[in-house]
Amino acid sequence: MQDTTAAHLSHRIDVAQSEARLPSLAAGLVRGGRLVWSHARGTIDGRVTGHEADEHTQYRIGSITKTLVAVVVMRLRDEGALDLTDPFEQHVPGTAIGHVTVAQLLSHGAGLQAETDGPWWERTAGEYWRTLVDQLGLRHPPGRRFHYSNVGYAALGELIARHRGHPWATAVSAELLNPLEMQRTTARPVAPHAHGLAVHPFADVVLAEPEHDAGAMAPAGQLWSTVRDLARWAAFLAGDTGGLLDPDTLAEMRSPLVVDDTPGSPWTAAHGLGVQVWNIEGRRFVGHGGSMPGFLASVRVDVETGDGVVLFTNSTSGLPRSLGTDLLSELTQAEPLPPEPWHVAEGDAEVLDLVGPWYWGPAGFELRAAGDGRLHLRPVDGAGRASRFDACGPDRWVGLDGYFAGEPLHVIRRRDRSVSHLDLASFRFTRTPYDPDADVPGGVDEAGWR
Numbered sequence: 465m466q467d468t469t470a471a472h473l474s475h476r477i478d479v480a481q482s483e484a485r486l487p488s489l490a491a492g493l494v495r496g497g498r499l500v501w502s503h504a505r506g507t508i509d510g511r512v513t514g515h516e517a518d519e520h521t522q523y524r525i526g527s528i529t530k531t532l533v534a535v536v537v538m539r540l541r542d543e544g545a546l547d548l549t550d551p552f553e554q555h556v557p558g559t560a561i562g563h564v565t566v567a568q569l570l571s572h573g574a575g576l577q578a579e580t581d582g583p584w585w586e587r588t589a590g591e592y593w594r595t596l597v598d599q600l601g602l603r604h605p606p607g608r609r610f611h612y613s614n615v616g617y618a619a620l621g622e623l624i625a626r627h628r629g630h631p632w633a634t635a636v637s638a639e640l641l642n643p644l645e646m647q648r649t650t651a652r653p654v655a656p657h658a659h660g661l662a663v664h665p666f667a668d669v670v671l672a673e674p675e676h677d678a679g680a681m682a683p684a685g686q687l688w689s690t691v692r693d694l695a696r697w698a699a700f701l702a703g704d705t706g707g708l709l710d711p712d713t714l715a716e717m718r719s720p721l722v723v724d725d726t727p728g729s730p731w732t733a734a735h736g737l738g739v740q741v742w743n744i745e746g747r748r749f750v751g752h753g754g755s756m757p758g759f760l761a762s763v764r765v766d767v768e769t770g771d772g773v774v775l776f777t778n779s780t781s782g783l784p785r786s787l788g789t790d791l792l793s794e795l796t797q798a799e800p801l802p803p804e805p806w807h808v809a810e811g812d813a814e815v816l817d818l819v820g821p822w823y824w825g826p827a828g829f830e831l832r833a834a835g836d837g838r839l840h841l842r843p844v845d846g847a848g849r850a851s852r853f854d855a856c857g858p859d860r861w862v863g864l865d866g867y868f869a870g871e872p873l874h875v876i877r878r879r880d881r882s883v884s885h886l887d888l889a890s891f892r893f894t895r896t897p898y899d900p901d902a903d904v905p906g907g908v909d910e911a912g913w914r
Contacts (some may be wrong), residue, residue: 494772522657526754534738575604590679621683658778660758673758698772
């Protein structure tokens with residue numbers, strides 16, 4: 465990163481820490497899978513002469529913990545230990561929520577209550593699972609709507625423990641933190657760590673917030689981490705999984721499943737399998753926010769570029785909402801990523817027969833052969849059913865995304881091996897609009913165009 469860019473970003477953090485009245489604010493940017501910039505301002509205890517925060521200072525990451533829990537659950541799925549459509553009862557029997565599915569718990573679509581029935585769990589010592597299980601209940605019918613549930617991740621933590629034979633935190637450490645060398649990410653604070661504080665809304669004074677082991681609720685928000693460690697997790701969410709998770713599984717997690725719909729405003733947020741998904745001005749981001757008494761945190765990754773941002777503060781409130789995406793935008797503007805170089809690809813004569821203009825009835829499309837061996841179908845006017853296709857046999861392709869995801873594309877050839885038409889999920893694509901020589905279902909009016 466250029467010095468001028470780094471200086472500008474650091475100034476942005478300094479201003480935010482001052483104007484938002486945050487005891488400390490720490491940030492980092494990830495590009496190409498590594499931390500390329502970090503900056504912190506303020507002290508870990510809020511005192512003027514206290515220990516200055518830096519990239520190695522631990523902060524509590526709150527609900528970002530859920531993303532690691534979710535990855536372990538997905539690893540169990542990939543191992544064949546469970547299916548996302550399994551009812552919870554199949555893995556953890558004896559609860560009142562046994563009929564909700566694993567996928568619904570991961571995506572906050574189960575309708576499960578948001579919090580415990582007992583005292584404010586984030587500020588009090590945690591209970592055991594056998595105590596929490598009696599409190600579990602639904603607020604909405606499963607699958608009906610998005611309803612964020614911390615309790616749901618307590619349930620997933622218990623599911624992990626039943627399968628692994630040890631606590632969820634042990635599984636997260638052994639399967640993710642240790643292989644990724646995230647040694648400063650722990651279940652309880654290890655010095656140097658920030659102290660959780662509440663800032664008075666009308667005076668420049670602070671109040672210490674309590675910190676406890678959350679017990680059975682810990683999978684919802686127990687972990688502590690640093691700028692450097694969470695930057696590695698941002699790189700993981702961007703695609704650098706270090707071989708710990710199949711790329712297709714990560715893509716599955718990052719697909720929006722349940723929309724977070726706030727009445728009266730257009731929706732921009734959704735939830736995948738353990739990660740939040742945002743659509744901001746046409747750019748898609750994935751990651752998660754974190755909130756615990758005395759702490760706020762965020763990890764967010766631009767899906768297209770892989771650039772990521774991490775943020776921490778040791779304040780119960782006040783972190784500017786758009787700061788993370790603003791930092792990413794400023795990095796992109798100051799130092800845009802170069803496009804991938806164009807390379808000549810090996811040509812296949814039978815594939816070259818397929819490229820060019822096609823028509824679905826009167827609607828114009830174009831089919832292109834990409835260097836990755838895939839076919840790309842898109843409307844000429846740019847609006848409509850665009851999809852990519854992977855080869856799955858001679859003249860056989862399957863849709864990867866969009867409307868035609870999973871649908872078959874068959875190339876229909878004449879006896880001389882020339883291409884007659886394309887059969888895509890029963891739709892006929894022809895070289896001219898409603899080609900009378902092609903096999904168009906319903907036939908083509910003999911009177912022709914008039």
